[in-house]
Amino acid sequence: MTLTKRIIPCIDVDLDDDGNAAVYTGVNFEDLKYTGDPVEMAKAYNESGADEFVFLDITASAEGRETMLETVSAVADECFIPLTVGGGIRTKDDIKETLRAGADKVSINTGALERPELITEGAEAFGSQCIVISVDARRRYDDEGEHYVTVDGEEVWFECTVKGGREGTGRDVISWAKEAEDRGAGELFVNSIDADGTKDGYDIPLTKAVCDNVSTPVIASSGCGGPEDMEEVFVEAGADAGLAASIFHFDEYSIADTKAYLADKGLPIRQ
Amino acid sequence: MNATPQTTAAEVVVVDYGLGNLRSVTRGLERANAGVTITDDPASFTDADGIVLPGVGAFREGMDNAGPYRDALADAADRGQPIFGICLGMQMLLGSSEEAEHAGEGDVEGLNFIPGTNVRFDVDRKVPHMGWNELDVQREHPLVDGVDGEHAYFVHSYYAAPDDGHAVVASTDYGVDFPSVIANEDGTIFGTQFHPEKSGETGLRILRNFVDICAEQ
Numbered sequence: 001m002t003l004t005k006r007i008i009p010c011i012d013v014d015l016d017d018d019g020n021a022a023v024y025t026g027v028n029f030e031d032l033k034y035t036g037d038p039v040e041m042a043k044a045y046n047e048s049g050a051d052e053f054v055f056l057d058i059t060a061s062a063e064g065r066e067t068m069l070e071t072v073s074a075v076a077d078e079c080f081i082p083l084t085v086g087g088g089i090r091t092k093d094d095i096k097e098t099l100r101a102g103a104d105k106v107s108i109n110t111g112a113l114e115r116p117e118l119i120t121e122g123a124e125a126f127g128s129q130c131i132v133i134s135v136d137a138r139r140r141y142d143d144e145g146e147h148y149v150t151v152d153g154e155e156v157w158f159e160c161t162v163k164g165g166r167e168g169t170g171r172d173v174i175s176w177a178k179e180a181e182d183r184g185a186g187e188l189f190v191n192s193i194d195a196d197g198t199k200d201g202y203d204i205p206l207t208k209a210v211c212d213n214v215s216t217p218v219i220a221s222s223g224c225g226g227p228e229d230m231e232e233v234f235v236e237a238g239a240d241a242g243l244a245a246s247i248f249h250f251d252e253y254s255i256a257d258t259k260a261y262l263a264d265k266g267l268p269i270r271q
Numbered sequence: 272m273n274a275t276p277q278t279t280a281a282e283v284v285v286v287d288y289g290l291g292n293l294r295s296v297t298r299g300l301e302r303a304n305a306g307v308t309i310t311d312d313p314a315s316f317t318d319a320d321g322i323v324l325p326g327v328g329a330f331r332e333g334m335d336n337a338g339p340y341r342d343a344l345a346d347a348a349d350r351g352q353p354i355f356g357i358c359l360g361m362q363m364l365l366g367s368s369e370e371a372e373h374a375g376e377g378d379v380e381g382l383n384f385i386p387g388t389n390v391r392f393d394v395d396r397k398v399p400h401m402g403w404n405e406l407d408v409q410r411e412h413p414l415v416d417g418v419d420g421e422h423a424y425f426v427h428s429y430y431a432a433p434d435d436g437h438a439v440v441a442s443t444d445y446g447v448d449f450p451s452v453i454a455n456e457d458g459t460i461f462g463t464q465f466h467p468e469k470s471g472e473t474g475l476r477i478l479r480n481f482v483d484i485c486a487e488q
Contacts, residue, residue, distance in 0.1 A: 186401070
């Protein structure tokens with residue numbers, strides 16, 4: 001036996017009009033739809049057989065931070081599986097207070113692109129196992145990239161974006177993934193701006209390119225429309241974990257059914 | 272020092288030697304019906320039904336921080352109080368670790384309740400071993416009742432290698448069969464390499480088993 005492929009539900013948490021933490025689910029990083037209470041959802045996923053739980057703070061506001069940390073603690077109290085928390089983490093102190101609130105791992109995106117030393121500092125202080133580097137990748141078809149793959153006959157590279165995909169950084173995702181690994185990242189969380197919210201499946205060329213170039217575990221994200229998409233990203237791309245939001249939140253598929261499907265296909269799954 | 276609700280099955284102390292997140296393990300034990308006191312006072316061990324050594328981090332730092340508790344833990348061990356080491360806390364139950372030697376700062380002495388050392392994974396796989404893996408129960412021990420063949424959540428680069436194979440209660444395959452649950456001869460001192468507080472229902476079952484062991488004290 002070996003490590004199982006992990007199935008990970010993810011919630012995006014924002015403040016509602018009354019200033020309370022609430023889960024919203026987006027399509028193409030836009031059109032947010034109210035989905036539920038974070039603590040109730042954590043409780044339900046904990047009981048449903050999820051392998052981990054990801055909590056993303058999408059407020060990106062200083063005033064929201066306090067409420068979010070309290071919410072993280074309330075979620076952690078119901079979470080007897082590993083909990084990853086991301087959103088707005090820029091400093092070593094941010095990492096520390098997020099872990100102290102009850103997160104097992106932190107997911108860092110823009111903060112690491114702006115100051116890559118943050119990865120090294122976090123890994124040295126708290127251990128690589130709790131530093132997850134998240135990238136929001138988008139496809140580019142020009143000659144400014146460093147690592148190209150062929151997709152449908154076209155040469156493509158992947159760029160790291162910030163601000164939910166609205167802003168490019170010029171940074172090649174593969175080069176960045178390697179640097180993040182060298183600096184001590186314990187996992188890579190790969191989102192695709194192109195695939196997000198489409199339910200057409202994960203971006204396989206992107207995920208495969210990252211998996212082929214690093215030995216750090218890769219969590220595939222964005223685009224999952226069902227268990228077949230998870231199967232594809234595990235088998236075709238070599239991902240270690242598959243993350244999904246809307247298919248689970250809106251009860252299109254249960255965690256148990258998804259796992260039963262994958263186990264039936266011969267994949268190592270915890271049931 | 273929290274007041275204890277009347278309904279708890281056993282009173283356990285979680286040793287706070289400054290490493291890691293104690294919130295999860297405390298919540299897990301409470302869910303398993305234990306009254307939990309987080310303590311940095313060795314004197315409080317005496318009256319506890321059981322003692323938990325948590326731990327995330329490096330062996331040297333762990334043992335340095337656990338230094339002040341060494342005598343009190345040895346006394347507890349002599350009294351036969353249950354002592355439960357989790358992850359690094361389990362590795363500290365042994366005599367030594369390659370991790371401290373790799374750090375190039377000479378030997379660091381573990382608690383030596385279970386003779387042996389901790390060795391680094393030397394396998395053609397990703398290290399740290401991180402994720403869900405299977406428990407293969409090797410022999411009876413109340414801690415592992417009902418969990419044979421279940422999965423638990425691991426995060427580690429070193430594993431315990433007890434001198435006496437009988438100390439191995441359960442093993443797990445990661446390119447090598449390594450001990451994932453160990454116990455001493457009397458069965459009163461034991462540890463899990465994985466995190467029961469993060470291992471879903473299987474982990475809660477183990478925490479309940481631990482509380483049952485403590486309750487029999």
